[in-house]
Every structure is written in C-alpha cells, then in structure tokens.
Amino acid sequence: MAYEITLLTAMGIAVIFALSLNLITGFCGQISLGHAAFYGIGAYCAAMITKSGLPFPLALAAGFLLAGMIGVVVGLASLRVRHDFLAITTMGVGFLFLGIVRQQDFLGGEMGLSGIPSSGLSKPAFMALVLIIAAAVTAFSLYLKRSWMGYVFDSVADDEDTARMLGIDVARYKLAAFAMGTALAGLAGGLYAHNIRFIDPDSFGFVESITVLAMVVVGGIGSVWGVILAAAVLSVLPLWLQFISDYKLLLYGALLFTVMRFSPNGMAGMVAALKGRSKSTAPGGKA
Amino acid sequence: MTALLSVKGVTVRFGGVTALEDAGFDLQPGGLLGLLGPNGAGKTTMMRSITGVVAPQAGEVTLEGRVITKLPTHQRVRLGLGLSQQIVRPFRSMSVIDNVTLAAGHAKTLSPLAALGHRHRDAERERARELLQRVGIDEMADSEPSSLPLGMLKRLEVARALALDPKLLLLDEPLAGLNHMEAGRLADTIVALNQDGLSIILIEHNLSEVLRICQRLVVLDNGRNLAAGDPRTVMDDPAVQAAYLGSVAEREEAVHA
Numbered sequence: 153m154a155y156e157i158t159l160l161t162a163m164g165i166a167v168i169f170a171l172s173l174n175l176i177t178g179f180c181g182q183i184s185l186g187h188a189a190f191y192g193i194g195a196y197c198a199a200m201i202t203k204s205g206l207p208f209p210l211a212l213a214a215g216f217l218l219a220g221m222i223g224v225v226v227g228l229a230s231l232r233v234r235h236d237f238l239a240i241t242t243m244g245v246g247f248l249f250l251g252i253v254r255q256q257d258f259l260g261g262e263m264g265l266s267g268i269p270s271s272g273l274s275k276p277a278f279m280a281l282v283l284i285i286a287a288a289v290t291a292f293s294l295y296l297k298r299s300w301m302g303y304v305f306d307s308v309a310d311d312e313d314t315a316r317m318l319g320i321d322v323a324r325y326k327l328a329a330f331a332m333g334t335a336l337a338g339l340a341g342g343l344y345a346h347n348i349r350f351i352d353p354d355s356f357g358f359v360e361s362i363t364v365l366a367m368v369v370v371g372g373i374g375s376v377w378g379v380i381l382a383a384a385v386l387s388v389l390p391l392w393l394q395f396i397s398d399y400k401l402l403l404y405g406a407l408l409f410t411v412m413r414f415s416p417n418g419m420a421g422m423v424a425a426l427k428g429r430s431k432s433t434a435p436g437g438k439a
Numbered sequence: 440m441t442a443l444l445s446v447k448g449v450t451v452r453f454g455g456v457t458a459l460e461d462a463g464f465d466l467q468p469g470g471l472l473g474l475l476g477p478n479g480a481g482k483t484t485m486m487r488s489i490t491g492v493v494a495p496q497a498g499e500v501t502l503e504g505r506v507i508t509k510l511p512t513h514q515r516v517r518l519g520l521g522l523s524q525q526i527v528r529p530f531r532s533m534s535v536i537d538n539v540t541l542a543a544g545h546a547k548t549l550s551p552l553a554a555l556g557h558r559h560r561d562a563e564r565e566r567a568r569e570l571l572q573r574v575g576i577d578e579m580a581d582s583e584p585s586s587l588p589l590g591m592l593k594r595l596e597v598a599r600a601l602a603l604d605p606k607l608l609l610l611d612e613p614l615a616g617l618n619h620m621e622a623g624r625l626a627d628t629i630v631a632l633n634q635d636g637l638s639i640i641l642i643e644h645n646l647s648e649v650l651r652i653c654q655r656l657v658v659l660d661n662g663r664n665l666a667a668g669d670p671r672t673v674m675d676d677p678a679v680q681a682a683y684l685g686s687v688a689e690r691e692e693a694v695h696a
Contacts, residue, residue: 295558296555298558299554299555299556299557299558300544300547300548300553300554300555300557300558300560301551301554301555303537303541303544303548303554303560304541304548304551304554306530306532306533307530307533307541309532310530310531310532310533311528311530311531313528314524314528314529314530316511316512316513316516317490317512317516317522317524318513318516318541318542318545318548318599318603319513319514319516319517319545319548319603320513320548321513321514321550322513324550324551325551325554327551328551328552
C-alpha cells in the first residue's frame with residue numbers, strides 16, 4: 153500500500169506541474185523550455201518557510217505566490233518576443249535559476265537542502281491533499297478552456313497579429329497565462345519539496361523542463377485529459393521501471409520527436425482520429 | 440462638423456525609402472471614401488499608420504478628435520476601428536462562425552479577468568450568424584476557413600470586422616483576387632453597410648467598382664497627396680491621369696523589357 157501511495161503522490165504532483173505548463177504552452181501557444189525553474193522557485197521558497205518554523209499551508213501559498221510573481225517579471229521582459237525567441241529566453245531563465253541557486257549557501261548550494269520539515273500530514277493524508285489539488289487544477293483547466301479566456305488563448309496561439317486586429321491585448325493575455333502557469337508550477341514545487349523532503353538544483357534543471365514539456369506534447373497540446381494521462385504515465389514510468397530513469401532524457405527526447413513527427417496533436421489527437429475513423433465507418437456516421 | 444478620422448502630415452520612412460511624406464485626409468462621419476494610387480503610392484502604409492502597425496516619423500492620426508498616433512493596434516480597435524486586411528488571415532483552428540463570434544464578444548475580451556469570468560457565447564453566436572448572413576456566407580458558418588475559396592474568406596474578414604461594432608471600417612483591397620461577379624456583389628454589400636450609417640475607407644485597385652460606389656476619393660502618388668474630391672473631378676484631374684497612365688506605361692515597358 154505504501155508503494156501505491158508513493159506512486160499516486162508523485163503522479164498527482166506531476167499532473168499539477170504538467171497542467172501548469174499546459175496553461176502556457178497548450179492553451180496559449182507559448183513554448184517554455186525553462187518551466188522547471190518555477191517549480192524550483194516554489195520548492196525552495198516553501199522549504200525555506202517550513203525550515204524557519206512557519207506552517208506548511210503558508211509555505212505552499214508562499215511558493216505559489218513567489219513563483220507567480222517572478223513569472224510575471226520574467227513574462228513582462230520576455231513575452232513580447234516571438235515563439236522561437238521565447239523558447240530560448242525561457243531556457244535562459246532556467247539556467248539563470250540554476251546558476252543563482254548553486255551559488256547560495258543559505259539554499260544549500262550544490263548540495264541541496266535536506267531536512268525539510270514534514271508537512272505534518274500522514275502519507276495517505278498528504279497523498280489525498282495532492283490529489284485534491286490536482287483535481288482542483290484539472291477543474292480549473294477545464295473551466296478555463298471553455299471560458300472566453302480559453303477562446304482568446306486559442307486565437308493568440310493561432311495568430312497573434314489577427315488577435316490584435318480584434319482588439320485583443322495579446323501581451324496581457326500571454327502574461328495572464330504565464331502568471332497562472334508559473335504560480336501553479338510553484339505550488340507543485342512546494343508539494344514536491346515536502347513529499348521528498350530533500351531538494352537540490354538538479355531536480356529543477358533542463359531535464360525537468362524537457363520532461364514536463366514532453367508530458368504536454370505527448371498528451372496533446374491543449375488537451376487537459378491527454379496531458380493528465382501523459383503526466384501520470386511519464387511520472388511513474390521511471391519509478392516502476394528503474395532502468396528507465398538512466399535513459400530518461402533519451403526516452404523523452406525520442407517521444408517528443410516521434411509525437412511531433414507522427415501525431416502533432418499527441419495522444420488526444422490519436423484518440424480523436426480513432427473516434428473519427430470509427431464514426432466514419434459506422435452506419436450514417438459523419439467522417 | 441468634426442471629422443471622424445483625420446490624418447495630418449503623416450511621414451513614414453523605411454530606412455532610406457520614404458513611403459509617405461506629409462500625407463493626410465479627413466473622413467466625415469457616414470462617408471465612404473476610396474483611397475487610390477498606383478502601386479507603391481503608399482496606400483497600404485497609410486492604412487498601417489491608421490491601424491498602428493506602422494509608427495509614422497511625423498504626423499498625427501485622430502479618431503473623433505482623439506489623438507491615436509501613439510496607441511497600439513488593439514486599443515485603436517477598441518476605440519472604433521474595424522479592420523479587414525488585404526491578405527486574409529482567419530483563425531484556421533476555428534470554424535467560420537467561431538472566428539466571428541470571438542470578435543462579437545469584444546466586451547467580454549476586454550481584459551483577461553473579464554474573459555475568465557464569462558462562459559456563455561449564445562448571444563455573440565447569434566450576432567455572428569446575423570453578420571454572416573449580412574455578408575452572404577451564413578451557409579458556411581460551421582465550415583473550416585481552410586476549406587473556403589478566397590471570395591468567401593474576404594467576406595469572413597468583413598463580417599469579423601463588423602462584429603467589433605466599429606465606428607469606422609477600413610477595408611484593404613477587399614475585392615482583390617475576386618472575379619467580376621464576386622467583386623460586384625461584395626461592393627454592393629459595402630454600399631449597403633455604408634447606407635446603414637457605417638463610415639468606410641476603401642483601399643482598392645478595382646477602379647470601376649471604386650468609381651461606382653465611393654462618394655469621395657483621395658489619391659496618393661509616391662507617398663504624397665495627389666488629389667482629393669468627388670470621383671468625377673478627381674479622375675478628370677490631369678495629374679491623376681498622368682500618375683495612372685504613367686504607371687501603366689511603366690508596366691508595359693517592364694513587360695517588353
């Protein structure tokens with residue numbers, strides 16, 4: 153049972169983290185290659201707060217807010233650039249985060265932070281908290297997708313210039329996506345720090361940024377259920393099959409390449425295509 | 440009467456090339472103005488200066504007396520400019536009606552927070568359907584834009600601009616690429632919109648349609664104002680004829696070269 157709890161907790165945190173990037177990349181079409189930095193900001197912030205003796209809920213809230221605030225600052229500076237430049241800029245932010253954390257003794261530097269206090273919850277209770285938050289983020293994502301904000305995000309992802317011609321303040325919408333996505337990544341980071349109770353800079357490096365991007369792309373850019381499924385599978389695969397963790401980057405790289413080449417809409421796209429095919433073969437069905 | 444749109448002394452340079460120099464015109468409320476000129480005259484640059492895509496080095500653009508020269512495009516749209524672009528750019532990931540519905544929801548998309556607080560689209564969809572009917576493509580409402588011919592996409596551009604409830608509609612070559620019959624029909628739609636009280640600026644190469652429907656013409660040549668006035672007077676102007684005939688002669692020379 154303990155093993156299942158560990159798996160489900162890791163899965164839930166990965167789902168929150170992947171859905172946070174899905175808001176930015178999936179819904180709004182802005183590629184981020186440095187999303188793990190915000191996960192890390194949330195983790196370090198929350199860990200420092202509980203280490204100083206303050207309560208766990210406050211730590212989670214602080215990680216959420218700090219990551220979102222830094223997300224807004226980074227967004228203001230970088231969201232005016234076009235998609236491909238944004239990918240490079242966010243990658244730079246990821247490396248900048250690592251560079252800064254490694255130099256700070258009070259953050260544990262290269263060695264990381266150990267002895268992060270317990271959340272005060274039992275393992276099953278912590279798992280329940282993670283799953284409740286994951287469910288809430290899922291509900292929020294589904295609501296957002298159907299709201300006018302989701303509608304505008306679709307247009308921004310499709311053609312920014314045309315969106316401006318419809319009176320849409322593209323920069324503000326991109327900033328909103330970035331603020332929400334980075335804050336939720338910070339929340340996931342706070343949960344991660346209090347689940348593992350040890351963090352080091354490498355847990356939030358480029359590999360993590362690519363891993364979470366793989367979850368969004370493999371799941372199907374913009375598809376909430378597809379991303380949840382991909383996050384669940386890709387997060388537990390290395391735990392289930394230990395040998396995979398040695399080849400994680402290779403596996404995710406190959407997955408990204410294969411999906412972009414053969415099914416750019418990811419698993420959600422494959423399901424839609426299969427549904428379309430079965431409908432078209434059914435009597436009276438439409439293609 | 441205050442002009443609805445006033446463009447004064449606009450100068451635009453791209454590196455060493457002067458696209459517009461001290462150019463301008465006024466549009467009175469309810470007017471249908473044709474902006475003409477041979478290729479390279481600066482018509483599209485003028486349009487882009489009005490919409491905010493290009494920042495003029497000198498000059499001023501005012502809408503209902505308010506200076507809009509420094510405002511970004513989306514704010515100019517919010518103040519009442521509706522734009523239909525020369526090269527059609529529908530959102531290809533959305534159906535035809537969704538393209539128009541998004542524009543019809545301009546009050547809900549004013550800020551991200553307002554947009555997050557609203558879900559229902561029925562009223563905007565209804566309005567979008569009316570506008571598609573108005574421009575004659577309501578049967579294509581659920582189609583994907585990529586499956587439509589150019590003539591219909593041009594109409595979609597117009598419907599989308601109308602959905603913004605603009606005070607002034609800017610149409611950049613809406614008839615280009617259409618056959619004679621399609622062009623005539625879209626021109627008739629433009630006249631009907633104007634008769635309903637909408638002010639329109641039309642940039643167009645199709646001289647016969649422009650002369651048929653516009654009440655006033657402004658002619659640019661080499662980035663400068665060449666002539667302005669009612670269509671007959673303007674077209675009888677020897678300078679206008681020289682600019683047009685000159686450009687025809689140059690084109691023929693180029694063909695023979």
